[in-house]
Amino acid sequence: MFQLEKIVRNNILNLKPYSSARDEYTGKNAIFLDANENPFGELNRYPDPHQTALKEKLSSIKSVGAENIFIGNGSDEVIDIAYRTFCEPGKDKALTFSPTYGMYDVSAAINNIELIKIPLTKDFQIDSKLLNKYIDDENLKLIFICSPNNPSGNILNNIEEVLKRFKGIVFVDEAYIDFSEADSYLSKLTSYSNLIISQTFSKARGLAAARVGTAFASKEIISLYNKVKPPYNVSKLNQEAALQSLEDQQQFEHNKNNILLQRSFLQKELGKITLVKKIYPTDANFMLVEVEDADKIYAALVNQKVITRNRNAVVKNCIRITVGSEEENLQLIKSLKEIQ
Numbered sequence: 333m334f335q336l337e338k339i340v341r342n343n344i345l346n347l348k349p350y351s352s353a354r355d356e357y358t359g360k361n362a363i364f365l366d367a368n369e370n371p372f373g374e375l376n377r378y379p380d381p382h383q384t385a386l387k388e389k390l391s392s393i394k395s396v397g398a399e400n401i402f403i404g405n406g407s408d409e410v411i412d413i414a415y416r417t418f419c420e421p422g423k424d425k426a427l428t429f430s431p432t433y434g435m436y437d438v439s440a441a442i443n444n445i446e447l448i449k450i451p452l453t454k455d456f457q458i459d460s461k462l463l464n465k466y467i468d469d470e471n472l473k474l475i476f477i478c479s480p481n482n483p484s485g486n487i488l489n490n491i492e493e494v495l496k497r498f499k500g501i502v503f504v505d506e507a508y509i510d511f512s513e514a515d516s517y518l519s520k521l522t523s524y525s526n527l528i529i530s531q532t533f534s535k536a537r538g539l540a541a542a543r544v545g546t547a548f549a550s551k552e553i554i555s556l557y558n559k560v561k562p563p564y565n566v567s568k569l570n571q572e573a574a575l576q577s578l579e580d581q582q583q584f585e586h587n588k589n590n591i592l593l594q595r596s597f598l599q600k601e602l603g604k605i606t607l608v609k610k611i612y613p614t615d616a617n618f619m620l621v622e623v624e625d626a627d628k629i630y631a632a633l634v635n636q637k638v639i640t641r642n643r644n645a646v647v648k649n650c651i652r653i654t655v656g657s658e659e660e661n662l663q664l665i666k667s668l669k670e671i672q
């Protein structure tokens with residue numbers, strides 16, 4: 333049985349959150365002399381601390397309650413708050429798989445939380461036997477599962493087994509889910525009270541500069557998130573940019589489909605290049621590519637002003653290539669042909 337009170341840090345459970353001036357009076361059309369704002373200017377007023385308009389729009393698009401949504405300053409804040417809410421520094425542990433997204437590691441280190449990293453199988457799937465060795469550790473509070481996984485690009489299977497088996501929080505990072513044919517775990521929210529799903533506006537929505545990330549979870553978990561976040565964590569400009577993107581679903585679909593077409597094109601063209609040894613299947617807007625000598629090829633591409641992500645230190649002789657625009661992808665292929 334999952335019991336949230338057993339997983340949350342005591343200081344967070346007992347925390348009385350900051351109550352902002354805008355929490356105490358929520359009406360409009362008043363004379364606001366409560367928040368020490370400047371009466372002049374365009375961005376002089378504090379933004380909505382609850383991002384109400386954005387949550388309502390997301391709620392209708394994603395078919396989840398607005399009370400099940402948290403908006404963060406990028407998913408990196410969503411990850412960080414998970415550590416700060418559930419893991420006691422110097423005592424509790426989190427777990428993830430390797431290779432995966434680097435911020436789980438950095439955020440754990442900043443918060444002085446031990447992060448256990450267990451290797452994925454050869455085809456980048458969860459090794460249940462290995463996981464079972466750690467899953468009953470009573471200090472283990474959080475498991476991060478990135479699906480589609482960065483940098484391998486594939487969907488991870490058997491997440492539901494982990495949700496059933498683990499007594500702590502399962503954090504499913506769906507930063508790339510829009511590029512995948514697989515279903516989001518959002519439909520499982522009502523079945524699992526230990527599930528947090530994070531998504532972001534940074535990838536398929538093309539708003540990396542705006543820094544908007546979301547968490548979807550039970551309303552109890554979302555309340556904890558709201559207690560821990562800084563009161564005005566998402567700026568007005570960023571709330572508006574995110575809302576605008578949600579209001580133009582057509583543009584979103586158009587750009588996404590273009591990226592998916594370019595992804596197929598890149599896979600086909602890369603397949604013809606002899607220094608490419610293997611292209612891993614992908615559910616994301618990038619692909620992991622094994623080459624003859626990753627360090628050398630990465631450097632040669634940099635020389636041609638084409639920047640890829642050298643993952644040699646993580647997966648031997650692999651580079652991760654983001655799907656760009658048609659022109660960018662053509663340039664990449666041209667450069668690779670010149671190198672070989």
Ligand SMILES: *Cc1c(COP(=O)(O)O)cnc(C)c1O
Nearest residue numbers: 406407408433482507532534545
């Ligand atoms: C890019 C990425 C994110 C996005 O983080 P933001 O802070 O929202 O930009 C989150 N998780 C993974 C796995 C990513 O690759």
